[in-house]
Amino acid sequence: MYKIINDPIYGFVSIGSEFILELVNHPIFLRLTRIRQMGCSSVVYPGAQHTRFSHALGAMHLMKSAIESLTRKGTKVSEEEKEAAMIAILLHDIGHGPFSHALEKILLNVHHEDLSLFLMHQLNAEMDGKLNMAIKMFTGEYPRQFFHQMVSSQLDMDRLDYLQRDCFFSGVIEGSVGASRIIKMLDVHQDEIVILEKGIYSIDRFLNARRMMYWQVYLHRTGLAAELMLQSLIKRAKYLLEKGHPLECDPDLRFFLEHSISKENFESDPKILDHYLQLDDFNIWTAIKAWRNSGDRVLEVLVDGILNRKIFECELSSEEINVQKIKSVNKSLREKNFSEEEIAYLSMHGKVTNAAYTSDKQNIKVKMKDGGILDISNASDLSNIEALTKIVTKFYLCQPKVVS
Amino acid sequence: MYKIINDPIYGFVSIGSEFILELVNHPIFLRLTRIRQMGCSSVVYPGAQHTRFSHALGAMHLMKSAIESLTRKGTKVSEEEKEAAMIAILLHDIGHGPFSHALEKILLNVHHEDLSLFLMHQLNAEMDGKLNMAIKMFTGEYPRQFFHQMVSSQLDMDRLDYLQRDCFFSGVIEGSVGASRIIKMLDVHQDEIVILEKGIYSIDRFLNARRMMYWQVYLHRTGLAAELMLQSLIKRAKYLLEKGHPLECDPDLRFFLEHSISKENFESDPKILDHYLQLDDFNIWTAIKAWRNSGDRVLEVLVDGILNRKIFECELSSEEINVQKIKSVNKSLREKNFSEEEIAYLSMHGKVTNAAYTSDKQNIKVKMKDGGILDISNASDLSNIEALTKIVTKFYLCQPKVVS
Amino acid sequence: MYKIINDPIYGFVSIGSEFILELVNHPIFLRLTRIRQMGCSSVVYPGAQHTRFSHALGAMHLMKSAIESLTRKGTKVSEEEKEAAMIAILLHDIGHGPFSHALEKILLNVHHEDLSLFLMHQLNAEMDGKLNMAIKMFTGEYPRQFFHQMVSSQLDMDRLDYLQRDCFFSGVIEGSVGASRIIKMLDVHQDEIVILEKGIYSIDRFLNARRMMYWQVYLHRTGLAAELMLQSLIKRAKYLLEKGHPLECDPDLRFFLEHSISKENFESDPKILDHYLQLDDFNIWTAIKAWRNSGDRVLEVLVDGILNRKIFECELSSEEINVQKIKSVNKSLREKNFSEEEIAYLSMHGKVTNAAYTSDKQNIKVKMKDGGILDISNASDLSNIEALTKIVTKFYLCQPKVVS
């Protein structure tokens, strides 16, 4: 339908080929226009309304730039490889469900990457194998590893786009990344992505920005509280339906609330996919609003909290939450006549880490001016890379405000 | 709940007082977090996901800056007036329904400004008259006219924010406005807003930007087509329900589909308000998805078009659409076995104007260096203000692609 | 010496080849690091300190992008042509002297484009004809006209860069251009540059920005006054030296103050070039400071005015300056005991036009979606192109403030 799309971050994003255009206009992909990238973050950052659709197009745009940057430095890339790499990143998140990460593993027990791969195979079957190379790049089976690394690694186009995009829309400028500078500094060495020495400062900034986004946004305590509330709300709805409590709900969402779906079910029963493809943020919101008078007190507290921004109190701490504190919270809830069974949905504790943002993926490699290849933590005595990439665990205790 | 909000355009937006915070956290206002500012524009500009909530906060932020700009130049403004002006602009759009302008007068037969005023009175009653002054500023009854002008005029904070915000999120940089420069150039002369001579260039740019947004965005033919399709879709649903055709739908939306509501009904029956306050974009989206297998062929064409981006062809022309052309379109539809009655929902023609954006409001006044006050079109021989502000009418013919 | 240069506007500018690097590091080109782009504008816009050097690199960067944009759309461009086009634009201003346009035709009677061509031939001789193709593109002799058009036309890389750069450094955001969007919309039709229909809005904005820069910056009355003062100052110095009045001055500047140099002299006497290549803004500034106690009252008024920001009053008008007004100014100066001969340097009147910015070059062509080619003024009923491109003449009267 369109060949060039306006993007507030990159100006114009070009759809590279007829085939990519066909994918972009496929209903499976268009579903991403109805799934917001940042789940519950808009409760804290009201500008963060951008969709998975925009992110996917943006990451594809960066992939194109990155490949052009590599070819300018002498790496040969065929037109077929270029298109495949663009498709691999375009579709990398196609499996995401409503509220992205926030409801992952809650609505159904399947990881979004498995769903993405599953949907890619669906599309591939429908399109006579034209996605073969893209799928290999996505899974890492394609021999030239740098393609996979640009799809999924410490410096992939996914995070270059999402950090930039999330920062842009949330207005947390401390998270700005400078993706275009990083891309200009990419090179290939022995089929692996490396960064030129001159780009070390850009990487340092990138890692800092990532750390900033992690603390200021992704694990912001109010956003985290909203996410925990939403998860409780869905779990409670599942519980009530199981108990036979009637709840208004559209049939597609109902299907997932009433069944426990594993990866295997998904693969064996095509009807599940039909239901899944109808799910997006809107089903959840409409259900939440419908449940405001559900007759279940717990559900109503959660619904009221989410709709009317009565976000639970959330304490974040470097140390494990004191058991006495939890007991005291639960006691207060009991005094408000919530039963033990109900309290489990209102008093939430656990831990979160930034692992998703740092990952155990291999470190970034730097190509020095003398041609040598160094791990980034050795490439510079300036960067405190260790500090920037370590996994941090935080413990939380989350509860209704009326309690505290 | 919060006092400072991140905004991707202004950085930080401060909530000015406890009372304003109370209003921002009121369910009636929070509803705006679920209504997107630009209706159907995201079909063309996928970044345009921002909400009425963000726009209202942004306009309030500009009002604060504008008042500070005026007081720096010597205009006395009391704290009470400042708060009232901020509230007036904060709430100016509170009456908007799902999809903002796109469904105005379709879902119910009441203008959004009437609804805004109605809701302000509701809030005022609830809050013991604390909105009295704000309401007077909104309606223009407050004696110092410049407050009303900053809420609603050629140069009000409403359009300064929405032009800037719509441009920012759509990525149409040709529409960027420079609101902060205009605000620094505002002054008051005999209780009316004027712009200092030095600010003429900023106004010129503002008027140009407005014109750009009008043609590139607000009346973009694909966006217009999507809007016409959505309107047809809702009209068709109303028609089907009237005919007794069953349609899945939540009770609040159903109420408006099954009743024809006027301003008077609204005022006489409090139940209508209860339903209205539950409406937002999500009801519409969930209904659209539910109607994909409604059994009505016309509704299904429209639903498929909107969900799967099969946007109708839309011709925009300076001259009236040739009757033969319309007949020919309708003939094609008849050949596809659509009845006359059905064709009315699929073949749409009419006219649009930029009147909403130019308006008949009085012209901008300029305060010259010598102290004289001139109409902007006389203040400068440089600006072709006439050309920039004239009302243009365009005629459209919109139809399914399969037809053409 | 360097291959990638930081540029505050484009981020990174890459030097495209070894040969271009050689040119950039040539003393003749490096001279441009000591000549500011905007002459006297910093008296009004203190940020406008950028040099011809940065502008030349920036224009080269845009040329590279533009050629890549064309080749993506199917136009074949050889590596040799690409380098030649980049060189042609890199060197297009190499002939500029101190204060760029402000002192053109004052210090010596040769147009800067003639000097640029002369210097290109110098470099070409030194470099064994490697500039042949670039020179042909510069002069328009190269058969494929679109190369010349990108060097010099209504939409050339020269003005795309300088408008953007002058706007960026002066802080006059109303002049921002969106060069990258325009470049993405360029195409070639029958060896001529055209703009795709989708780019019409960008062109509209570009023409508006150009008009803004013209009125707000290039012909700003205070900047104009400073320029007229500088011209008077240099003329007065020439006059004094001719009369035998001693003035401190370095030998290179002295040469041009004591001789009247034409294009022909330049070509016949190589010593003139040696002197010319030593000239830059610094000679002028140091001379001005040295002349603060020159003993000539007129010169001292001008020096004091320029050094200590006592800029003359400047009236700009659409109508010719009334003779009585000029007489009255001169009378006041006579009363301050300036002689007729002296008054000619202090009371300045004349006219200026925006012709340099609009030019008589052929109009921009638009390639419509249906493949047709239209003049931009016919391509759209939206743009008031005529108004944006017409030549406007203004009359000025400029005099010391003490007089008025």
Next chain:
Amino acid sequence: MYKIINDPIYGFVSIGSEFILELVNHPIFLRLTRIRQMGCSSVVYPGAQHTRFSHALGAMHLMKSAIESLTRKGTKVSEEEKEAAMIAILLHDIGHGPFSHALEKILLNVHHEDLSLFLMHQLNAEMDGKLNMAIKMFTGEYPRQFFHQMVSSQLDMDRLDYLQRDCFFSGVIEGSVGASRIIKMLDVHQDEIVILEKGIYSIDRFLNARRMMYWQVYLHRTGLAAELMLQSLIKRAKYLLEKGHPLECDPDLRFFLEHSISKENFESDPKILDHYLQLDDFNIWTAIKAWRNSGDRVLEVLVDGILNRKIFECELSSEEINVQKIKSVNKSLREKNFSEEEIAYLSMHGKVTNAAYTSDKQNIKVKMKDGGILDISNASDLSNIEALTKIVTKFYLCQPKVVS
């Protein structure tokens, strides 16, 4: 002369009062329009042409914003204090000489802050004591310490402006600071500046940006080499003049080349000030150009290097330079027939630190949400403040390229 100045970073900078306008237009202050902020950095970053004048105005603008931010939070500031604080920061760098830090202590043996204070007293005498309070704020004698801290501390308006400005003009976006966010987070606690807890991330980013600018810009090895060359060049000129070697030079610069001036001389001999006030970057550049045929081989190497961008090789290392390496460099120079005495101007080694950027000033204090005051390194377990603020020493060896 003007009341509002365009600034590319802040948009508009307002001159706050008639008296400040008088200061801005004073010849002593206008001299800063002829001194570039970043000395030799334009050899690496050609955009870095901005002047001390722009920086001073920018810092004043931030001071105004900062005071408004404090008063909004309840700190009382009188109009007189506000003006004094704005003046104190406006004039804080008024003593800087040509090339700012690059030639400090080379041209004359006085620190620029002493010169600034000396010139403030000059202006104060001329203006009947109207600078008394500003001077007290500058020196720290004014009782309310937060004023002095905003002029000079870890978080003063000086560095908030220069980091932002240097980053903007050099195009090193990794150094962007977010000054406006920091300013909004400032508060006063017991007469000292503190940052609100919510602002910790902005501080983290600020410290990171500062570190980036230090390594990428202020101590960039090519910029450092240019600075060392310029220092050698001036020292060599002094030496030659002392030996009686004739050198073209204007009388003001000559005075400082021929005399060794201390702070005491300055205070006792008013003629020195007259000479000093004539010095700016232009004298140096004109002298350098004049010395290209000075007859002294060492001076000519340095002049050619600076004018024609033949910047010396510069090795930067964390460890002391090996003596053998220095000897080997010197041997190569001897083989090119440079004498020992001459080699001292061409082979330069020593050390540099980032101390100027980190300083021993007391740490930033944070006001926690609970009202407590913590040192920033204790306020957060997230920030690696220690690493960001430690003083790092680097050793350099700098030599002509022909040698290596």
